[in-house]
Amino acid sequence: MRSMPKISVSTVIDRSPDEVWADVREIASHVEWMADAYEIRFLSDRREGVGTRFECETRVGPLRTTDVMEITAWDPGRLMGVRHTGVVTGEGAFTLHPLPGGRTEFRWQEELRFPWWLGGRLGEQVGAPVLRLIWKRNLRKLRHRFH
Numbered sequence: 606m607r608s609m610p611k612i613s614v615s616t617v618i619d620r621s622p623d624e625v626w627a628d629v630r631e632i633a634s635h636v637e638w639m640a641d642a643y644e645i646r647f648l649s650d651r652r653e654g655v656g657t658r659f660e661c662e663t664r665v666g667p668l669r670t671t672d673v674m675e676i677t678a679w680d681p682g683r684l685m686g687v688r689h690t691g692v693v694t695g696e697g698a699f700t701l702h703p704l705p706g707g708r709t710e711f712r713w714q715e716e717l718r719f720p721w722w723l724g725g726r727l728g729e730q731v732g733a734p735v736l737r738l739i740w741k742r743n744l745r746k747l748r749h750r751f752h
Contacts, residue, residue: 612733615712616744620751622701622709626682628750629699629711632659638746641665641739654679660691665739668723694718711747713740 618625628634630653636642641663648658657676662669670692678686678698686698697715704710715736719728 611714611716612737612740613712613714614737614740614744615710616741616748617704618709618711618748618751619707620709621707622682622703624751625701625709625711629685629747630681632657632676635661638750639743640746641736641743648673663693665735670723689717692720692723711744713744 632653633645633647636645642661643664644662646660646662648660649656651657653676655676655678659674661672661674663672672689672693673691674687674689676685677688677696678684682701684698684700687696689695689697695715695717697713697717700712700714702710702712717729717732717736719725719732724731
């Protein structure tokens with residue numbers, strides 16, 4: 606098994622972890638703050654919690670993929686883990702850490718594997734900085750939802 610580049614971005618939100626969680630727990634709403642997520646379609650009856658499955662139509666520039674994901678960890682106010690099982694594979698998580706003053710550090714980490722036709726290992730190395738920039742912008746949009 607080859608190693609995958611880890612992509613990690615974070616932001617500080619001027620709300621408690623419970624307040625931030627109340628927003629991000631709504632998986633369908635992620636398209637409102639994720640520029641690369643175009644549409645989410647649930648594949649399971651569940652809409653939250655471990656075992657929730659969904660497709661996310663993802664667009665990065667001219668590239669279009671359908672990312673199939675399953676929630677693997679769900680700790681309200683603390684953690685949402687996901688496994689990517691579609692064209693792009695790997696694991697990721699949102700973690701929420703309380704900070705003084707009722708604030709939250711929101712961290713987004715992913716380890717993704719690209720298929721050969723998206724460049725395989727080279728695509729992962731080139732794509733990681735691009736995704737990091739997109740996700741930093743996404744976190745700014747998420748943070749602004751609380752202002």
